[in-house]
Amino acid sequence: MAALLAASLVASCEPTGDSAPVSARNPATAADVSVERVVLQAYRAIGDRHLNEPDFRRMTQETYKGFASADPTLSLQAGDRAFTLLREGRQVVSRPTPADPTDGRAWGGMLAELFAASIDASPVLQQADRSSLIKGAMVATTKQLDRNSRYADPDEAKDNRFQRDGGGGIGITVERTDDKRIVIRAVQDGSPAAKGGVQAGDQIVAVDGDIMLDKTLGDVVHKLRGSVGQPVTLTVLRSDNREIAIEMRRSRIIPTTATYERKDNVALIHLTGFNSATTDQLSHALDRARTEIGRELQGIILDMRSNRGGLLDQAQSVAEVFIGDGVIFSTQGRHPDSQRTYRSGSRRTAEAPLVVLVNGNSASAAEIVAAALQDRGRAAIVGTTSYGKGTVQTVIRLPNEGELILTWSRLLAPSGYTWNEQGVMPNICTAKVGDVAQLAPASVDANKALLQRWHAERNPSHEEIANLRRICPPGEESPERDVDIAARLLRDPALYAHAVRT
Structure with missing residues (x-):
């Protein structure tokens, strides 16, 4: 059963205000913008901002294949000093290759010339829908980057903007x-x-x-x-x-991302995403809990299971609700602007004991919050290992109104470990706890040594990551048992204190 709130449910962890300017266009012609302009702007952005230094020589060949896939008579011959466009085996045009394989502007300019020559030479491409040519080229391009960089066509990009900003x-x-x-x-x-x-x-x-x-x-x-x-x-x-x-x-x-539900004397806050209103909605939900439960409030359960993330600044401000002064997370990337440390800039407003729920579909901004609260000893994390999206994407608005969602930095928890591909490991793994009755100091202690090993890793191999994730296998479900375990923890102050001391 699918559900939508006049918006898609896809969001990336992204810094705001980092979109390229878009000139005014007649909506009727926006979809017919040239593929050359779109890919040229994308290559410039990739060269300037992508987390890893790109190899445009290899990428250009793949981008061209995606662009020209509708016409099998076209091919691109990659020589040491030139790329040659062929149609039915005969040369159409040849262009010298840029000397620097990391120069996105130069390679994008060369590729734009090859695109234009291909369209002139191919009746198939002349009749093709420009949006399909753009999508073919851009999807092939982003496949050469990383698993979180991607292209959103104009319709999907419009949905993304609605989800982020309303x-x-x-x-x-x-x-x-x-x-x-x-x-x-x-x-x-x-x-x-x-x-x-x-x-x-x-x-x-x-x-x-x-x-x-x-x-x-x-x-x-x-x-x-x-x-x-x-x-x-x-x-x-x-x-x-x-x-x-x-x-x-x-x-x-603006889609609602934070809702409150009372569980006896515990406040259960469902946090489903991070858009421009999330922190305000969270504060309102907490105010409702304080008003309704009052002095009997035993604690807060922040349910971020299957929360796929959202805006970076909202991850910071949500964490600030629960954390006082100090580091929340930091970012490291190739671009100077991507190297930052994010600190709490205000006194926390929520003082009650806190348990955070995560699962294998908790990602991105949700992992920022979970990792920060765990590292700072502010919350016990309950559930299964999270998704492992420990990178930040910047959104480049393209001339066709589509978007290039581009990975540009790596996230680090306050203790210095990165959870990219590895995920955030809970203090209490519900995949290993059969029921609420099994929750005891011994079960918490059994996880502590594993958690310390998890946080000590800095550059684990793929094999090491796979082994770590098997410690607490990620699950996609959101069972009520997780909530029961979290509530049990909050109702036992000694056990809760024991769990948050990692």
């Missing part, structure tokens, strides 16, 4: 059920949908009179979005078979 919408989460209906799963508090009387469980029938019954989930989401202040009419079918048309105006919607 946009015009009505504030609902929709899902496709097993019987193919598109149903509203949740309504955001204070949103146009909430004010208009839209209810969770309503089936979407039409948007602005256009029937949605045979549309994809993505089609419905895009139809619901629009400019802030723009009117929209949503037609829904209620459970009593009444069809209702609800008129409303779109407002700026």
Whole structure:
């Protein structure tokens, strides 16, 4: 069962404000922008900012293959001093190769010339959709980089920007059920949908009179979005078979990423991502918990299982809620601006004992927070080993309105270890604890030596990483048992104190 909140659920751990400027264009021509311009800008960015120094000689050959895949008569012959374009085995044009294999500007310029010559020589490429040529070239390019660098086409990039920063919408989460209906799963508090009387469980029938019954989930989401202040009419079918048309105006919607649930005298905070409103939403959730539970509050469970990450500055500010002065994390990369140490700049506002839940799908910004809280002795981590995305991506906005999500630095925990590919290991591994009754000081102690070994590693090999991850195998599920173990830990102050002392 898939679900979307008028936004995709994909986000990278990225610094904000690092997008290349984009000139104004007519929307009708944006998708037809030249592949040469897009790839030239991408090569410049890769040469300047990628975490590792690239080999553009090898990359150029792969990029060209992706670009020209629609026409098998085209090929690129890589010589020592020149790259030669061939069509049906005959030379079309030859260009001298740049002397420096790491000069992205020079190699991008040469490749742009080869692209232009290829289009002139190939009727197939002349008829091809420019967006497909761009995607073929960019996907082939990013495959030569690392597992977290990638290309987002204009539609996906628009979804990414909505998820990060919000946009015009009505504030609902929709899902496709097993019987193919598109149903509203949740309504955001204070949103146009909430004010208009839209209810969770309503089936979407039409948007602005256009029937949605045979549309994809993505089609419905895009139809619901629009400019802030723009009117929209949503037609829904209620459970009593009444069809209702609800008129409303779109407002700026930022997806909800932090929600509060009371578990007896424990505050359970679900943190599902890191967008521009996450820290504010977290603070609001904590305020609700303090108001509702009061002095009886025994502790906080921060549930970041299957949280795939998001904005770097939000990871810092979320950690600051729980950590006082001191280092939260640091970054190291090839570009001078990527070498930074991030410290807590304010006094923590949440003092209660804290347990953090993670699993094998907890990644990126979620791992920043978990590693910092664990290293600083502020929280016990419960669950299974996390995903292991210990790098930062910067987002380059491309001339076609797509995005190059480019890895540019490596993340380090306060103690100096990096969790990239390795992951964050919990203090209490629920893959090894059968049930709540087995939680005891002995089970905590058994993990401490392993945790110290985990944090001592600086440049483990792939084999060593595989062996470490087998200590507490990553799981993709989010069982209620994890919450029960976390609550048990918070209700036993001595056991909790024992767990956070690594």
